[in-house]
Amino acid sequence: xxxxxxxxxxPNTWSWDDQVRDGVTHWNGVRNYQASNNLxxxxxxxxxxxxxxxxxxLIVGVVEVVKLYYPDPTDPKGIFGMVDFKAVKPLVxxxxxxxxxxxxxxNHLALVKQSRLSVMPIDVEAWKRICxxxxxxx
Numbered sequence: 001x002x003x004x005x006x007x008x009x010x011p012n013t014w015s016w017d018d019q020v021r022d023g024v025t026h027w028n029g030v031r032n033y034q035a036s037n038n039l040x041x042x043x044x045x046x047x048x049x050x051x052x053x054x055x056x057x058l059i060v061g062v063v064e065v066v067k068l069y070y071p072d073p074t075d076p077k078g079i080f081g082m083v084d085f086k087a088v089k090p091l092v093x094x095x096x097x098x099x100x101x102x103x104x105x106x107n108h109l110a111l112v113k114q115s116r117l118s119v120m121p122i123d124v125e126a127w128k129r130i131c132x133x134x135x136x137x138x
Contacts, residue, residue, distance in 0.1 A: 053118075
């Protein structure tokens with residue numbers, strides 16, 4: 001069974017366009033234990049929303065887990081790991097954080113409640129709602 005997630009990136013560091021250009025890439029640099037545990041829980045084929053954080057605050061695309069959790073070579077202490085994602089598709093209409101906060105079906109999400117968490121689960125109903133708002137099929 002597919003699980004759903006949301007992963008955040010600052011677009012000036014790693015953007016949706018970068019992801020699309022490279023196709024498959026690792027998701028490194030996570031240094032929060034809860035976010036790291038979420039990466040560890042991912043399974044092959046799981047899907048994640050790609051969220052542009054900081055100024056934009058928009059869900060802009062969907063990525064798929066194509067390699068399970070493995071050590072992150074950028075972590076000098078060797079504690080944290082990463083997964084690999086491939087770009088699946090962009091949202092036709094990006095979904096803003098403000099839309100999510102105002103939507104009673106979405107305002108329970110960690111994106112609202114734990115704004116600094118960079119990797120978070122998304123429940124099935126929220127996944128379907130965001131896909132609908134974004135103009136894509138769930």
